[in-house]
Amino acid sequence: xxxxxxxxxxxxxxxxxxxxxxxxxxxxxxxxxxxxxxxxxxxxxxxxxxxxxxxxxxxxxxxxxxxxxxxxxxxxxxxxxxxxxxxxxxxxxxxxxxxxxxxxxxxxxxxxxxxxxxxxxxxxxxxxxxxxxxxxxxxxxxxxxxxxxxxxxxxxxxxxxxxxxxxxxxxxxxxxxxxxxxxxxxxxxxxxxxxxxxxxxxxxxxxxxxxxxxxxxxxxxxxxxxxxxxxxxxxxxxxxxxxxxxxxxxxxxxxxxxxxxxxxxxxxxxxxxxxxxxxxxxxxxxxxxxxxxxxxxxxxxxxxxxxxxxxxxxxxxxxxxxxxxxxxxxxxxxxxxxxxxxxxxxxxxxxxxxxxxxxxxxxxxxxxxxxxxxxxxxxxxxxxxxxxxxxxxxxxxxxxxxxxxxxxxxxxxxxxxxxxxxxxxxxxx
Numbered sequence: 001x002x003x004x005x006x007x008x009x010x011x012x013x014x015x016x017x018x019x020x021x022x023x024x025x026x027x028x029x030x031x032x033x034x035x036x037x038x039x040x041x042x043x044x045x046x047x048x049x050x051x052x053x054x055x056x057x058x059x060x061x062x063x064x065x066x067x068x069x070x071x072x073x074x075x076x077x078x079x080x081x082x083x084x085x086x087x088x089x090x091x092x093x094x095x096x097x098x099x100x101x102x103x104x105x106x107x108x109x110x111x112x113x114x115x116x117x118x119x120x121x122x123x124x125x126x127x128x129x130x131x132x133x134x135x136x137x138x139x140x141x142x143x144x145x146x147x148x149x150x151x152x153x154x155x156x157x158x159x160x161x162x163x164x165x166x167x168x169x170x171x172x173x174x175x176x177x178x179x180x181x182x183x184x185x186x187x188x189x190x191x192x193x194x195x196x197x198x199x200x201x202x203x204x205x206x207x208x209x210x211x212x213x214x215x216x217x218x219x220x221x222x223x224x225x226x227x228x229x230x231x232x233x234x235x236x237x238x239x240x241x242x243x244x245x246x247x248x249x250x251x252x253x254x255x256x257x258x259x260x261x262x263x264x265x266x267x268x269x270x271x272x273x274x275x276x277x278x279x280x281x282x283x284x285x286x287x288x289x290x291x292x293x294x295x296x297x298x299x300x301x302x303x304x305x306x307x308x309x310x311x312x313x314x315x316x317x318x319x320x321x322x323x324x325x326x327x328x329x330x331x332x333x334x335x336x337x338x339x340x341x342x343x344x345x346x347x348x349x350x351x352x353x354x355x356x357x358x359x360x361x362x363x364x365x366x367x368x369x370x371x372x373x374x375x376x377x378x379x380x381x382x383x384x385x386x387x388x389x390x391x392x393x394x395x396x397x398x399x400x401x402x403x404x405x406x407x408x409x410x411x412x413x414x415x416x417x418x419x420x421x422x423x424x425x426x427x428x429x
Contacts, residue, residue, distance in 0.1 A: 014194060018202035021157055021190050022209035025130045028188040029155035033127045037104040039182045040151055044100035047178030051093040051143065054174055058089055061166040062139065069163045077267065081137040082164055092143045092171075095394060099147040102393040105411050106153045109420065117429075120422040125415045127153035129211035132203050133396070134159045134225060136217035139167035145214075146175045146189040148396050152414040155188045157210065159203055161217075162195035169193060204229045214409075216397050219324075234409055236374075236400040238324045238350035239269030241382045244341045244367070245277040245285055248359040253379055254285050255292060257357055260381040263296050267326045269398060270353050270375075270385040274321060274331040276341050282309060282334045290332065298328045305334035321348040338363060342370055349373065351400045353385040374400050374407040 032040075051058070062084040069079050105125050112122030131154045135141045142158055149156035160168040168191050176186035192199050204213065207230035214234045215225040222235050243261055245254050261272035277286060282305065290300055290310040300306075301316040313332065320331040321344070335341045345354055355377035356367040364378045375385040385408065387395025392410030399405045405413035 014196045014198045015202045017194065018192065018199055019206065021192065022130065022206040024187040025155040025157050025190060026209050028185040029127070029129050031185055032150065032155055032188050033153045035153065035184055039184060040104065041100040043150060043178045043182035043184050044096055044147055046181040047147065047175050048093040048097040050174040050177045051089065051096065054170065055086060055089045058167065058170050059084060059086070061170040065164055065166045074163060078137050082139070084139060084167065088140065092140045096143055096147040099151050099394055102151060102411060104151065105415050117426060119426050122420050123417040124420050126418055128414055128416055130155045130157065130209060131414060132157045132210045132213045134200060134203070134213065134215045134221065136161040136221060137164060139164050139171060141216060142168045142171045142191060143175070144394060145396060148394055148411060148414060150189065152411045154414055157203060158189065158191045159199060160191065165195055201228060207231050214397055232404065234397065234399045234401065234405055236269065236352055236398050239271065239352045240274065240322065240324050240348060240350040241270060241272045241352055242274045242276055242345050242349060242354045243272045243382065244356045245281040246338060246356060246358045246360065246363050247278050247280050249281050249285060249357040250359055251285055254357045255289055257355065257379070257381050258289050259292055261355070261383055262293065262298060262330055264383050266328050270382050272382050273323060273325055274333065274348070276333050276335050276344060278337055279334055282306065286310060293330060298330050300330055300332055302332035303334055306332045345371055352398065353377065353382045355380060355382050374398065
């Protein structure tokens with residue numbers, strides 16, 4: 001594996017290499033599109049078994065990646081995401097096996113109806129074709145993405161971060177073994193075997209061979225992919241998520257939801273970054289909630305009305321309302337009323353996930369209808385914005401676009417629909 005990477009780097013023709021990978025994926029996609037559910041499930045279970053069998057080799061490769069990343073001075077958060085342990089390898093294998101248990105979306109026919117002419121018209125769910133996925137640090141994404149693309153009948157080209165190359169390549173050998181065990185082409189899932197940054201640009205240029213790109217990583221990566229890709233992109237840029245407490249918000253619900261939405265995990269895109277409340281709700285609820293957040297180590301940045309309600313609140317700047325902190329920091333604001341809360345979310349939000357805490361049915365319905373985000377919640381933590389929690393089994397990422405997929409993107413989000421027509425010698429008059 002390492003020798004192949006060195007040879008590729010020495011040749012320097014990364015563009016030709018990536019184009020060759022894309023052509024192989026295009027050919028494989030035709031075979032995967034017609035694979036049976038039994039074949040795909042057999043491959044997934046074989047991949048899970050191989051991941052478990054090769055756990056020691058995976059951990060050894062990962063240790064080498066972590067040592068190199070540490071020596072290069074990469075930040076601790078990235079190294080944490082890069083690092084594997086026996087529990088994480090087992091979770092990776094279990095996740096692949098769980099995808100096998102999901103319903104196969106491919107070939108499903110819906111909306112079949114007779115037309116006055118006598119023909120039947122409906123729609124059939126089909127794969128997208130070749131999915132390119134560009135991601136950073138997390139080796140588990142290699143297995144997750146391979147499993148989701150395989151189950152949805154797509155070929156996959158995976159470009160992980162250079163810091164995880166050894167880990168990703170050994171995981172790729174497990175995926176290939178599982179595909180071959182089910183008589184499916186190993187090139188149906190390919191992990192780019194180069195550290196050369198030019199590979200990303202080359203992959204983004206493969207229009208006609210790659211059907212869609214999914215970037216998973218920091219804002220800089222996603223902005224670059226969005227700017228350079230010659231094919232559709234499934235993505236979200238920011239996770240500026242809000243929780244709004246209206247006049248009727250229940251104190252216990254509000255405290256539990258805000259604490260969970262902020263402190264369960266800090267570095268996720270569905271973590272709340274801004275807390276809003278009406279004046280009466282803030283007077284009634286903020287002292288307790290802000291004290292609990294401060295006790296949990298969360299830095300609070302607020303407007304003047306918020307600062308008057310709690311001593312440990314720093315002044316918020318305009319930039320704070322736009323911020324995705326991904327850290328124990330929370331922006332807090334008192335808004336004049338329900339309308340002002342909607343206006344704040346519309347101006348500063350990222351259309352990811354927003355929640356209201358309310359006991360008023362009318363306010364709940366208005367919030368659901370008028371907040372234009374990919375996930376909108378009533379009396380629930382924003383941390384539920386997740387493919388597993390939504391019953392998708394797993395997700396390839398979260399999209400804040402309005403086409404083609406929105407919100408958590410699972411198996412169905414990796415498919416499209418085509419029109420089908422059934423006749424019996426019918427001709428148009």
